[in-house]
Amino acid sequence: MNVLIVDDSAFMRKVITDFVKKISCVKNVDLAHDGQEAFEKIKVNNNIDLVLMDVEMPVMDGLTALKKIKNFQRNLPIVMLSALNNRQVTIEALEAGAADFIEKPVNLLNISQDWVADFKAKILMVGDKKNQLQSMAQDSTDKAPTSINSRPMPRMINALVIGASTGGPKTLLEIIRNLPPVLRIPIFIVQHMPKGFTASFAQRMNSETACTVVEAKDGMPIQRQVYLCPGDYHMTLETGKIKLNQLPKLHGTRPAVDYLFMSAAEVYRANLVAVLLTGMGSDGAKGMAEIQRLGGYNIVENEESCVIFGMPGSAIELGVVNEVLSLTTIKKRINQITR
Structure with missing residues (x-):
């Protein structure tokens, strides 16, 4: 190199x-x-x-x-x-x-x-x-096809969770700009980002959409808006509210996507959709396994549109993904889910 x-x-x-x-x-x-x-x-x-x-x-x-x-x-x-x-x-x-x-x-x-x-x-x-x-x-011609668990998306969706790392901010901004002005459900986002940067990123996202984007706070009641996990905290969900903690780093990072996905799976069960975007490592894959176990629906970004395919690729390898989509299609799908 x-x-x-x-x-x-x-x-x-x-x-x-x-x-x-x-x-x-x-x-x-x-x-x-x-x-x-x-x-x-x-x-x-x-x-x-x-x-x-x-x-x-x-x-x-x-x-x-x-x-x-x-x-x-x-x-x-x-x-x-x-x-x-x-x-x-x-x-x-x-x-x-x-x-x-x-x-x-x-x-x-x-x-x-x-x-x-x-x-x-x-x-x-x-x-x-x-x-x-x-x-x-x-690689696409050499690798054996990976198992994708194709099935219909749940008819009733009550929440959307999103995880991202390397390359995520640009991708998330594209998604945010495509959201409807009034959300039907809450959206929870974990983006690997250090303390001090997430507040600025939440403000940036909020300025790019008609709906509301905020940096999450401990005990904040859940409404129909977008919540970004603050740097140096893990974000988990309970019925009706957000909880933040500083438990040890997971996958070498805090915040970690798995904490959000696993807790959201327990709260929303079969009425949850998860989207895992570009990022290095394997964060989010185990959380998607729990979402699948409890009846939720998992979407990952495809390799062609990822900056780094590590996180989506890890979820695919675990066999817990329902759809592999381009960023363009993910933006459309999220718009449909949230309007």
């Missing part, structure tokens, strides 16, 4: 470079001081597999550079390096096509092992997307 690191801070470039070089599959690391230099390097080098780019830089900032690079080379994965005070711009970058973001460590002299593990996982998963796209057609 060939990685381009873009940051105006020499110290930050050194810190990120040191971590990247420890990843065994990384062959070459190139550096750029700002977005303009990064764009010029990408124009003359077709072998870059992944870009790690700061949000705030002189000459050309990360958001502007992201848009230029995406116009030039749409499938090149870009991960933003973001500080907490850049959260609004980070959300805009995710909407503009960034594959993911990595929150810069607060203390560069004492970086936690959790941060290192998360950093490495994102580099490996997002950086491999280029190879996934190239091999997708071959």
Whole structure:
């Protein structure tokens, strides 16, 4: 893997470079001081597999550079390096096509092992997307068909739960924009995102739709609106209300989709629809197994429209999926369910 690191801070470039070089599959690391230099390097080098780019830089900032690079080379994965005070711009970058973001460590002299593990996982998963796209057609002919539990969707649907990780913010914004102005049922969303960013993301989603989107709070009564789980909390459902907790991380993350899906299955049983979108890892698959056991209905995003197919793919492998749909079809289906 060939990685381009873009940051105006020499110290930050050194810190990120040191971590990247420890990843065994990384062959070459190139550096750029700002977005303009990064764009010029990408124009003359077709072998870059992944870009790690700061949000705030002189000459050309990360958001502007992201848009230029995406116009030039749409499938090149870009991960933003973001500080907490850049959260609004980070959300805009995710909407503009960034594959993911990595929150810069607060203390560069004492970086936690959790941060290192998360950093490495994102580099490996997002950086491999280029190879996934190239091999997708071959894989589809080589793999044996996976079992899909085709059956009719429940006639009476009382709630919709959605889980997403890498690539999720852009996908969720597309879904939110397609919702009816008045919802017939509540929607609960878990998006893997750290503390401090989810409030901005909820505000962003709320500004893009006529219905109401809020960041969930502990004990909040359930109404016909959209609830986004806050970062650093798990969200569970009880009859008529939302509960938040800080139980240990699941799949290395808090919030975890499985907590939401499992609790929703107990409350709504056969009147529940779950949608699992793009994301790395396997979060959500076990929750879908519980939803299926209690009579609910499971939909996952297909590989072609996912940034990372890990989470949907894991649910398919468990044999707990009723439909595999493109994002375009998922948007239409959710609109039908909620109006």
